[in-house]
Amino acid sequence: MKRSFSPVAVGVAPVLLALLVTSLIIIIAGAQPLEVFLAIINGSFGTAIKISDTFVVWVSLAICSAGLLVTFRAGQWNIGVEGQIVLGAIGAVWATRLFEGGAPALVISTMLLLGMIAGALWGVLVGLLKIYGGVNEIFGGLGLNFVATSMTIYLISGPWKPEGTSSVSASKLLPNEIWLPTLEGLRVSPVSIVLALIVIVLVFLALRGTIWGLELKAVGQNDRSAFVLGVPTQRILLSAYTVCGICAGLVGAILVAGVRHQLVVNISAGYGFFSILIVLLSGFTAVWSPLIAFFFAALGIGGTALRLGLDLDSSLSGVLQGVLVVSFELVQGIRQKWFGGDN
Amino acid sequence: MKVTLSHIHKRFGAVHANNDISINVEGGTIFGLLGENGAGKSTLMKVLSGFFAADSGEIKLNDQVVSLSSPADALEKGIGMLHQDPLDVPPMRLLENFMMGVRGFLQPRRTAESSFRELCQAFDFDLDPHAFVHDLSVGERQQLEIVRLLWLGVETLILDEPTTGISAPQKEKLFATLHQLAADGKSIIFVSHKLEDVEVLCSEVAVLRQGVLVGQQNAPIDPAGLVKMMFVQEVNLEERLNVDLGSTFLQVQDATMSDLRLKMEGVTLDVKAGEVIGLAGLEGSGQQLLMQACAGLHRIDKGAIVVGGQTLSGRPYQEWLNAGVAFMPADRMAEGLVPGLSIAEHHVLTRYRRDQEQDKKTIDWPLFRKHSQEKITEFNIKGFVDSTVESLSGGNQQRALLSLLPKKLRLLIMEHPTRGLDIESVLYIWGKLLKRRQDGTAIIFSSADLDEVFQYSDRIVVCFGGQITAVLNTSETSVEQLGYLIAGKQPPADLREENV
Amino acid sequence: MKKINVSVVLVLLMAWLAACTGGGEVSTPPEEAAEETVVEEPVEEEAMEEEAMEEEAMEEEAMEEEAMEEEASGEPYTIGLVMVGPRDDRGWNQAHWEGMEYVLENVPNTELVWFDKLNPADNPDLTVEQVVDDLVAQGAEFIITNSAEMADGTNIAAANHPDVFFIHASGDDALTGDAPANVSNVMGQMEFGKMIAGCAAAMASETGQIAYLGPLIDAETRRLVNSSYLGALHCWETVRGNDPADLDFEVVWIGFWFNIPGVTLDPTQVVNDFIDGGADVVISGIDTTEAVVVSGQRAAAGDNVFAVPYDFTGACEEAPDICLGVPYFNWGPDYVRLIEAAMNDSWSQEWIWSPPDWTDINNPDTSAIGWVSGNGLSADAQTAIDDLVAGLADGSLNLYTGPLNYQDGTEFVADGATASDDQIWYTEQLLEGIEGVSE
Numbered sequence A: 001m002k003r004s005f006s007p008v009a010v011g012v013a014p015v016l017l018a019l020l021v022t023s024l025i026i027i028i029a030g031a032q033p034l035e036v037f038l039a040i041i042n043g044s045f046g047t048a049i050k051i052s053d054t055f056v057v058w059v060s061l062a063i064c065s066a067g068l069l070v071t072f073r074a075g076q077w078n079i080g081v082e083g084q085i086v087l088g089a090i091g092a093v094w095a096t097r098l099f100e101g102g103a104p105a106l107v108i109s110t111m112l113l114l115g116m117i118a119g120a121l122w123g124v125l126v127g128l129l130k131i132y133g134g135v136n137e138i139f140g141g142l143g144l145n146f147v148a149t150s151m152t153i154y155l156i157s158g159p160w161k162p163e164g165t166s167s168v169s170a171s172k173l174l175p176n177e178i179w180l181p182t183l184e185g186l187r188v189s190p191v192s193i194v195l196a197l198i199v200i201v202l203v204f205l206a207l208r209g210t211i212w213g214l215e216l217k218a219v220g221q222n223d224r225s226a227f228v229l230g231v232p233t234q235r236i237l238l239s240a241y242t243v244c245g246i247c248a249g250l251v252g253a254i255l256v257a258g259v260r261h262q263l264v265v266n267i268s269a270g271y272g273f274f275s276i277l278i279v280l281l282s283g284f285t286a287v288w289s290p291l292i293a294f295f296f297a298a299l300g301i302g303g304t305a306l307r308l309g310l311d312l313d314s315s316l317s318g319v320l321q322g323v324l325v326v327s328f329e330l331v332q333g334i335r336q337k338w339f340g341g342d343n
Numbered sequence B: 001m002k003v004t005l006s007h008i009h010k011r012f013g014a015v016h017a018n019n020d021i022s023i024n025v026e027g028g029t030i031f032g033l034l035g036e037n038g039a040g041k042s043t044l045m046k047v048l049s050g051f052f053a054a055d056s057g058e059i060k061l062n063d064q065v066v067s068l069s070s071p072a073d074a075l076e077k078g079i080g081m082l083h084q085d086p087l088d089v090p091p092m093r094l095l096e097n098f099m100m101g102v103r104g105f106l107q108p109r110r111t112a113e114s115s116f117r118e119l120c121q122a123f124d125f126d127l128d129p130h131a132f133v134h135d136l137s138v139g140e141r142q143q144l145e146i147v148r149l150l151w152l153g154v155e156t157l158i159l160d161e162p163t164t165g166i167s168a169p170q171k172e173k174l175f176a177t178l179h180q181l182a183a184d185g186k187s188i189i190f191v192s193h194k195l196e197d198v199e200v201l202c203s204e205v206a207v208l209r210q211g212v213l214v215g216q217q218n219a220p221i222d223p224a225g226l227v228k229m230m231f232v233q234e235v236n237l238e239e240r241l242n243v244d245l246g247s248t249f250l251q252v253q254d255a256t257m258s259d260l261r262l263k264m265e266g267v268t269l270d271v272k273a274g275e276v277i278g279l280a281g282l283e284g285s286g287q288q289l290l291m292q293a294c295a296g297l298h299r300i301d302k303g304a305i306v307v308g309g310q311t312l313s314g315r316p317y318q319e320w321l322n323a324g325v326a327f328m329p330a331d332r333m334a335e336g337l338v339p340g341l342s343i344a345e346h347h348v349l350t351r352y353r354r355d356q357e358q359d360k361k362t363i364d365w366p367l368f369r370k371h372s373q374e375k376i377t378e379f380n381i382k383g384f385v386d387s388t389v390e391s392l393s394g395g396n397q398q399r400a401l402l403s404l405l406p407k408k409l410r411l412l413i414m415e416h417p418t419r420g421l422d423i424e425s426v427l428y429i430w431g432k433l434l435k436r437r438q439d440g441t442a443i444i445f446s447s448a449d450l451d452e453v454f455q456y457s458d459r460i461v462v463c464f465g466g467q468i469t470a471v472l473n474t475s476e477t478s479v480e481q482l483g484y485l486i487a488g489k490q491p492p493a494d495l496r497e498e499n500v
Numbered sequence C: 001m002k003k004i005n006v007s008v009v010l011v012l013l014m015a016w017l018a019a020c021t022g023g024g025e026v027s028t029p030p031e032e033a034a035e036e037t038v039v040e041e042p043v044e045e046e047a048m049e050e051e052a053m054e055e056e057a058m059e060e061e062a063m064e065e066e067a068m069e070e071e072a073s074g075e076p077y078t079i080g081l082v083m084v085g086p087r088d089d090r091g092w093n094q095a096h097w098e099g100m101e102y103v104l105e106n107v108p109n110t111e112l113v114w115f116d117k118l119n120p121a122d123n124p125d126l127t128v129e130q131v132v133d134d135l136v137a138q139g140a141e142f143i144i145t146n147s148a149e150m151a152d153g154t155n156i157a158a159a160n161h162p163d164v165f166f167i168h169a170s171g172d173d174a175l176t177g178d179a180p181a182n183v184s185n186v187m188g189q190m191e192f193g194k195m196i197a198g199c200a201a202a203m204a205s206e207t208g209q210i211a212y213l214g215p216l217i218d219a220e221t222r223r224l225v226n227s228s229y230l231g232a233l234h235c236w237e238t239v240r241g242n243d244p245a246d247l248d249f250e251v252v253w254i255g256f257w258f259n260i261p262g263v264t265l266d267p268t269q270v271v272n273d274f275i276d277g278g279a280d281v282v283i284s285g286i287d288t289t290e291a292v293v294v295s296g297q298r299a300a301a302g303d304n305v306f307a308v309p310y311d312f313t314g315a316c317e318e319a320p321d322i323c324l325g326v327p328y329f330n331w332g333p334d335y336v337r338l339i340e341a342a343m344n345d346s347w348s349q350e351w352i353w354s355p356p357d358w359t360d361i362n363n364p365d366t367s368a369i370g371w372v373s374g375n376g377l378s379a380d381a382q383t384a385i386d387d388l389v390a391g392l393a394d395g396s397l398n399l400y401t402g403p404l405n406y407q408d409g410t411e412f413v414a415d416g417a418t419a420s421d422d423q424i425w426y427t428e429q430l431l432e433g434i435e436g437v438s439e
């Protein structure tokens, strides 16, 4: 894996390149690049509400990429992270049904807890399929993502169909009391930010200073050697999936408890996939991925401003994200090809 | 092709791996390159084969200055290298691997296959073109690479320690071929630690020490002088200690074991505590399978393996480790060391799980760095606690692997334990290993070097075609006799009478 | 690991793109047609009166408009439209889009800000609240959201912005009391449109095999399937004089309102299967246009097949020659009424289940639903439809007349009786005679 570069040095060049390329695209699309970039910045930081919305997205991306750092460290492409988020959301809604009318603090805690358990189970399933079924984790994960979406649709059109409506597109809206408490007038919940920070710090410490973190790395780099040296590689792999599943499940639960307040189709919103890109961009580092996650969150929130303010398609900010990723790969590749030392 | 390297410099951070090296290899000659572990031999050859770019210096081919931007580029210009540690191979078949690097797309498979078979026959290599590369042993991968490079028609052939995985009869064939190739005008650079190989093969020898070219000799070669150049001080053979053998520690009872290529049936073997068993045989005759089974890394199909009174066959690998069994693979970067991890990190890993000398879940880095530093000094590893293992030279990787062996050890199983080590280190390492016998540690090892087998084992087990064909007491056997057995033939009657 | 990077990123992006191909979302009227709510059912005379009045009003308006333009008085009134799918989907969303264009033409000094594709496939990370915030920041004083799944989000946003008025099209929270006072609901009575669709299908079919491309199963979608079936049965039996037993009416539910690859059935595949199985008319109940598009392709390849799309007046344009016609929504008039009420400070919360104007179901100014015949419709069929509409209009015909049984044989409407609105609303199963699952 690529760990040999400093993200600062390699971080700036791709951003510049991406800005350049997107500017060109914007000009072709018939707009002023500067205006577009300002609109994005304004759309993500312009008002307190916008800033808080950016943080709402950041929480999901940051927790999710923290989890993915763990599976990546073990050499696993946990594409199934989307499904693990969805399962977390399902678990959280399930908790509200089990404890309907319970004390809010109790219900919210069980939501988070069940969400994490459900996400972990879904993650472990990918690992089990890989270890015992020989199913590559990418395909296993993709498959389980589909299953998770199907489960959502089944639940909201079946057992969890809200009473009193004939049309089905989401489960019942949760009562106000069991929403994660937000800051006055804003949509971001301090609880979720604190949770995100805790997860980031824990993952950082675990990867850096524990035997487990080192064993993950060994398994990721060469599982055969690790095995011969006495590392129980299968257990370590499963533990990586468990931890990532817990993180993803937590994201799902926060999306239910703090953002959507109901189960909707595709509640994971592609955050899992974005987080994979984020972790790649961060060079698999626990320090950089939360920052890059913030950048992505801002781009996502700012993107909607384009369509309203400038009548451009909001997918332009998606283009920006895409170009950014490609530029990064390019700069990285060029660096390795022309200036690379190792091997 | 005439190859000239002038004033080559190559640094890796603080390490000056090649320091102003100039050598000249005439077409039609075999050039030997010697030096202790970490002297910079592989680095120099990688520069010549386009793998590394030199920091400064010049490469001339037939007096033309060239720049080699990549291995493929070098290959195009006629330079091919057989690497010391066969590089990562994708899961492909031998024939596909064989055809890699062919210029032009439309290379018919059938002609490739027949050339492949011809070449293999010429060297007596037993390679199945339809097998998968990753199932091969290290020695077999080297064989594959040799035939591939020859087929590609390289003008300059670099062999970085090619003889470690090749048995004596195969080695003879290889040497004959090399002489033939040299006679055809090709230039050959031969990197080795084995003076006797260099002696019979090379017309000129250069010695590196700590990145510097310290001397050159023309044939006839004076081995003692070379050793002096390499190590400064003289190297002495240690007295072989005689150890009283203990009770039986390992029992292989009528076991059947098989992998994709080989099936061994009815294997029976007893090993006593403190005993050293040398496995001899052509590459791929079953030694590898047998050792992996005895180490708990390969599940046997039938029979039983009893270790220290416990039947461990079929049990998880961790139990074997707990019983004091350790394994040292030939393919050290694939089965022994974890690329990307530093020496210190390796020590953390092994001490926590395998040796259970540490039960905290967090890592006390200062302690482990200190511990690793001690091991680095003890095993004379050229490297630092934070050096990743892939940045070590081949011989130093082997030392790192040895330094990881646990303290509590009852049975040590090693494939080619001194592969790539320089003479001095071989002696030093064997000294350390043999001392463990006094504590009752049994050793099973395989080696392509019959001298090594004779030198260190109490008994020799000969494998041929998936069968144990002979178990011999070393003291009652001759090298010649063993040569016949390895090749699958019965020694002539007169030999038998003489020795048995 | 390095090597796998690029390819995995590609896989990711492809998966992501695949996930983004979904369309819009059709939502539905409320289930509880509570008695206290007066469903607008203008009697003919009233309607005539209204029409006359409106004509006058329009003339006046036209004069006013000029006057106002001259005055250039005041800020324009800004209306926000939030659509679930693309505004040019030739379906549900385009119907709303044209409804808004109608508003802009008919209510002076108004302007539009809009946001489309707010759905879990295209913009999964956006909530209604966020989009409404943005629209309000753009000056919107009146906001329309057009999908059932936006119900809760609309209510929350409305609570956050008590000064802004909302229409949640197709919802029922104004009826159940879940919505704040600044939210009203509007929905057209599509049952009648579907009856016409069924009739057109039965008139066109030679094999007697009619296929219905259903979304997911709920009371509303069952109701629309049943209505189509009753329309088909009526024209098959009474107009064409065929044996009802020879009518083969099949539903396949794809599982959601639009195609989600890997999750729902692929509507393209389903329609092809219909046609391969002998069906020669496909009625669409989903949001997107696969039924008419695929039928058009198959017809071009020589199959004898027709289609009835859904939602939008212009839906036939995808394949005009094999299109029998389309039952569509006409949102404009109801929007105009509610927006003007808000502008004149005469807003009151309403739940509107808006019927067709029986005098002319295609009157753009009065009828909430309508039917446009397509090129594929024969003259006979047109006559049958005209008769059906006339019968429904004067009350001489009620297709929900017994005896009608559910699929499992239980009685739905007794012999001679007619179904009440409630009964229709709470349709529990498909009717006997329809092939396909009810749950």
Ligand SMILES: Nc1ncnc2c1ncn2[C@@H]1O[C@H](COP(=O)(O)OP(=O)(O)OP(=O)(O)O)[C@@H](O)[C@H]1O
Binding pocket: A342, A343, B012, B013, B015, B017, B035, B036, B037, B038, B039, B040, B041, B042, B043, B044, B084, B382, B383, B390, B391, B392, B393, B394, B395, B396, B420, B422
């Ligand atoms: N990729 C690398 N990064 C950092 N240091 C390296 C790298 N490759 C080699 N070195 C260092 O350069 C020195 C020379 O290494 P080299 O592999 O050339 O030795 P060698 O003569 O081939 O030894 P051996 O006989 O053990 O194979 C060693 O100290 C080694 O640690």
Ligand SMILES: [Mg+2]
Binding pocket: B041, B042, B043, B084, B160, B393, B394, B395
């Ligand atoms: Mg070397």
